[in-house]
Amino acid sequence: MKASLTSRILMIIGALLILALFIFPMWNITLEAPQYPEAIGMDIWVNKITDHNPNDLKNINLMNHYVGMNAIPEKIPEFEYFPYIVIGMSILGIIFGWIGRRNLFLVWFCMMVILGTLGMYDFYLWEYDYGHNLDPTAAIKVPGQAYQPPLIGSKVILNFKAISSPMIGAYFLFTGILTALIAYFVARKQAKQ
Amino acid sequence: MKTLNKIIFTILAIPLLLSGCQTGNSGQSGALSSDVASKVYVKPGEHDEFYAMVSGGFSGQLSVYGLPSGRLFKVIPVFSVDAEKAYGFNEETKPMLNTSHGFIPWDDSHHPELSQTNGETDGRWCFINGNNTPRIARIDLGTFETAEIIELPFSGGNHSSPFTTENTEYVVAGTRFSVPYPQKDMAIEEYKGNFKGALSFISVGEEGDMDIAFQILMPGFDYDLAHSGKGKSHGWTFFTTYNTEESNSLLEVGASQNDKDFIAAINWKKAEEYIAQGKFRTVATEYAHNKYDDATHSATSTIKKSVKVLDPADCPGLVYFLPTPKSPHGVDVDPTGEYIVGNGKLSANLTVHSFDKVQQAIANKSFDGEAYGIPILKMDEIVVGVVEQAGLGPLHTEFDGRGNAYTTFFISSEVVKWKLGSWEVVDRQPTFYSVGHLMIPGGDSKKPNGKYLLAMNKITKDRYLPTGPEVTQSAQLFDISGDKMKLLLDFPTVGEPHYAQGIEAEKIKPRSVRIFKLEDNQHPFAAKSDKETKVVRDGNTVHIYMTMIRSHFTPDNIEGIKVGDKVYWHITNLEQDYDVPHGFSVMGAQNSELLVMPGQTETLLWEPLLEGVIPFYCTDFCSALHQEMQGYVRVSGKNANVPLKWSLGDHM
Numbered sequence A: 001m002k003a004s005l006t007s008r009i010l011m012i013i014g015a016l017l018i019l020a021l022f023i024f025p026m027w028n029i030t031l032e033a034p035q036y037p038e039a040i041g042m043d044i045w046v047n048k049i050t051d052h053n054p055n056d057l058k059n060i061n062l063m064n065h066y067v068g069m070n071a072i073p074e075k076i077p078e079f080e081y082f083p084y085i086v087i088g089m090s091i092l093g094i095i096f097g098w099i100g101r102r103n104l105f106l107v108w109f110c111m112m113v114i115l116g117t118l119g120m121y122d123f124y125l126w127e128y129d130y131g132h133n134l135d136p137t138a139a140i141k142v143p144g145q146a147y148q149p150p151l152i153g154s155k156v157i158l159n160f161k162a163i164s165s166p167m168i169g170a171y172f173l174f175t176g177i178l179t180a181l182i183a184y185f186v187a188r189k190q191a192k193q
Numbered sequence B: 001m002k003t004l005n006k007i008i009f010t011i012l013a014i015p016l017l018l019s020g021c022q023t024g025n026s027g028q029s030g031a032l033s034s035d036v037a038s039k040v041y042v043k044p045g046e047h048d049e050f051y052a053m054v055s056g057g058f059s060g061q062l063s064v065y066g067l068p069s070g071r072l073f074k075v076i077p078v079f080s081v082d083a084e085k086a087y088g089f090n091e092e093t094k095p096m097l098n099t100s101h102g103f104i105p106w107d108d109s110h111h112p113e114l115s116q117t118n119g120e121t122d123g124r125w126c127f128i129n130g131n132n133t134p135r136i137a138r139i140d141l142g143t144f145e146t147a148e149i150i151e152l153p154f155s156g157g158n159h160s161s162p163f164t165t166e167n168t169e170y171v172v173a174g175t176r177f178s179v180p181y182p183q184k185d186m187a188i189e190e191y192k193g194n195f196k197g198a199l200s201f202i203s204v205g206e207e208g209d210m211d212i213a214f215q216i217l218m219p220g221f222d223y224d225l226a227h228s229g230k231g232k233s234h235g236w237t238f239f240t241t242y243n244t245e246e247s248n249s250l251l252e253v254g255a256s257q258n259d260k261d262f263i264a265a266i267n268w269k270k271a272e273e274y275i276a277q278g279k280f281r282t283v284a285t286e287y288a289h290n291k292y293d294d295a296t297h298s299a300t301s302t303i304k305k306s307v308k309v310l311d312p313a314d315c316p317g318l319v320y321f322l323p324t325p326k327s328p329h330g331v332d333v334d335p336t337g338e339y340i341v342g343n344g345k346l347s348a349n350l351t352v353h354s355f356d357k358v359q360q361a362i363a364n365k366s367f368d369g370e371a372y373g374i375p376i377l378k379m380d381e382i383v384v385g386v387v388e389q390a391g392l393g394p395l396h397t398e399f400d401g402r403g404n405a406y407t408t409f410f411i412s413s414e415v416v417k418w419k420l421g422s423w424e425v426v427d428r429q430p431t432f433y434s435v436g437h438l439m440i441p442g443g444d445s446k447k448p449n450g451k452y453l454l455a456m457n458k459i460t461k462d463r464y465l466p467t468g469p470e471v472t473q474s475a476q477l478f479d480i481s482g483d484k485m486k487l488l489l490d491f492p493t494v495g496e497p498h499y500a501q502g503i504e505a506e507k508i509k510p511r512s513v514r515i516f517k518l519e520d521n522q523h524p525f526a527a528k529s530d531k532e533t534k535v536v537r538d539g540n541t542v543h544i545y546m547t548m549i550r551s552h553f554t555p556d557n558i559e560g561i562k563v564g565d566k567v568y569w570h571i572t573n574l575e576q577d578y579d580v581p582h583g584f585s586v587m588g589a590q591n592s593e594l595l596v597m598p599g600q601t602e603t604l605l606w607e608p609l610l611e612g613v614i615p616f617y618c619t620d621f622c623s624a625l626h627q628e629m630q631g632y633v634r635v636s637g638k639n640a641n642v643p644l645k646w647s648l649g650d651h652m
Helices: A005-022 A056-065 A077-099 A102-132 A168-192 B002-030 B036-040 B268-276 B355-363
Strands: A027-033 A036-044 A049-051 A153-157 A160-166 B050-055 B061-067 B072-077 B113-117 B120-130 B135-140 B145-151 B160-164 B170-174 B195-204 B210-219 B222-228 B236-242 B260-267 B281-293 B298-310 B319-325 B328-333 B339-344 B350-354 B367-371 B374-377 B383-387 B394-399 B404-409 B414-419 B425-430 B435-439 B452-457 B474-479 B486-492 B500-504 B534-538 B541-549 B552-554 B557-562 B566-573 B582-586 B594-596 B601-606 B612-617 B630-636 B645-647
Touching: A005 A077, A005 A102, A005 A168, A036 A056, A049 A056, A077 A102, A077 A168, A102 A168, A160 A168, B036 B486, B050 B452, B072 B145, B113 B160, B113 B500, B120 B160, B120 B500, B145 B210, B160 B195, B160 B236, B170 B222, B170 B236, B195 B222, B210 B268, B210 B281, B236 B328, B236 B339, B260 B268, B260 B328, B268 B298, B319 B339, B319 B350, B319 B355, B339 B355, B339 B394, B339 B404, B350 B355, B355 B374, B394 B435, B404 B435, B414 B435, B435 B500, B452 B500, B534 B557, B541 B582, B566 B582, B566 B594, B582 B601, B594 B601
Parallel strands: B160 B222, B210 B298, B222 B328, B319 B374, B328 B394, B541 B566, B557 B630
Antiparallel strands: A027 A036, A027 A160, A036 A049, A153 A160, B050 B061, B050 B500, B061 B072, B113 B120, B120 B135, B135 B145, B145 B281, B160 B170, B170 B195, B195 B210, B222 B236, B236 B260, B260 B319, B281 B298, B328 B339, B339 B350, B350 B383, B367 B374, B394 B404, B404 B414, B414 B425, B435 B452, B452 B474, B474 B486, B534 B541, B541 B552, B557 B645, B566 B601, B582 B594, B582 B612, B612 B630
């Protein structure tokens, strides 16, 4: 039995919402310190990392080189294939909406949750490497000190307070995933009636 | 005997009376009964309400203060070299101080004047005059650096300048000294009738380009100060004159004989018509026009070859003389443009002319003869009011926009508040001591901000801790928001402040530049990344393309320099962060350090005289590893065969 029109539209809307990842950054790491009254930060997109304010990345790298951290990469393999995954999932979601089988909505929702979790895990691994893989010739060495920013929330790292939080792209992603789940329940409810 | 007793009593009583007066005064001025301190207290981390641009006088600089706190933020080098900022020492700014007399490293800067739009300060630029070798500078209020300097031909002692018109169409510049025209070798005693005074009208473009639009060739008087009309008097500029006696020696006597001198009223709109009609002469001369470019981070100097000159005798309606008592110093136009205040410095009175009456007198041809073909208006017909016996030695007047005027009196050392229209004195406050100019933010514009008044003093004597024979000059801040003026603060200044300008901080703060974008750097010797660094020899000239970033120079080891080489260190600051300049100094440099702003390139010429390994280092405490920001340059003998070599760590 085909799902109701409402639920199919919802499913398609959900699938389209995740494309907002190409318009808005999804995550932000902000560093606060006395010398940076306006803070410096990076915006993480599905396919790139950018300055939050002009020259922030350059200035973060400058600060970090003293403790031997690597420069923030301009390119990582993830940026190559993440966009295909997002576009692929969006198309898949639209197709599922078109087909209109409510179980497919649930399948899409679960796939997205799994992919999202993997994405966060990947982000954690990068953060771990970024904060632990230090140049042994660094000018400033603090025994036992790592510089890994938090996954979400805030953390004091030497003179900096690092704050990690989702940005508007991530909210679109969450809403898209949630809309697919709502589509599933709407379809189920209407089927029962 | 009784008479003698009376006389003795009177003589004894005078000092008592005087001291009684003074006690009364200082009691008022102290004003410590109320909480004065909190009125000038700006909490740490908070910003002042106003910028004050205060001239440095014989320091040749312009200093930037905050009001009401009186805190000093920056001293901008304008006409004088500054080894701290390398102004006039690095290759980029040397052309700024070029003139027809060659490189002139000093001048005497008196009158800052902010650019205006519709008669209001707009925060784009501040102009200031160089007196001695006549020049006008334009300071960019985005960078707070001197952006342009133009020299003035046929001038001597460029004092009556630079006063702007309502939309900064022109800044005007009058000569204090009249000089032979054109300059030539002649007997000084032949002054009378042979010397001339040039009044320059310098047009200002949208991007600030200054150009001498025309000069008006005036009789050989001394042209002291000026202000342009506003509102109804827009289109006119007024210059005070003294020495209408045309004395060439012992002027303190010779120039003080006439009961009246003149305010010269110039109809510059008329001048524009005469220029358009071709009624000018083009006179050959030479003067420098120097401009600094923020893209190349370098200045260029061009020698201009001619100027357009208007002769008032050939141009009816161009100039009128307004008779004004006793060597008027300042001439100040009220915010409505109607009242023209002549501050007759050897008089006790202030004479106020009415612009409407001046227009009427011109229309009715109410002339009292003429001088060198310039009509003299009948004084009775144009004077609208006299502030009687206000004080001794009036110099300058500013306005609060509420119908009040404030005048400084040098000899009686006070600021006097009086009312426009009724001409009555309503308040007076002593200054410590011998006040010159005063400033109310916007006080010479159409829209004064009448909250504070800054009085600038020539003498301080006992007011501060003594520092040997030379003691500081000072500025005194008054609260003028109430009926009575209240002294709030008394702070030392840089150099000798003459005039100042004040402006609401919000008009400037948003345009203040933070960094120069590295990608926009078009300096011909810039190295915009470490990859572009190199050392190039061309005969005995060596160019070092170097970069600086926290916390190293690239390269930091250089070999192959020889005694007798001219070494140009072209250093680019790769930083793109606010407030991260780096400095550069090398042992034995006979000029200065460099202080390079983020994204900027500067060049220091270094001519090593001795063999050895010479250290260089960063002079601006830039980072935790600032002290590690250093390097060596090896200097070999004249005929050595050490090859050019440069490196940084293991990376090169």
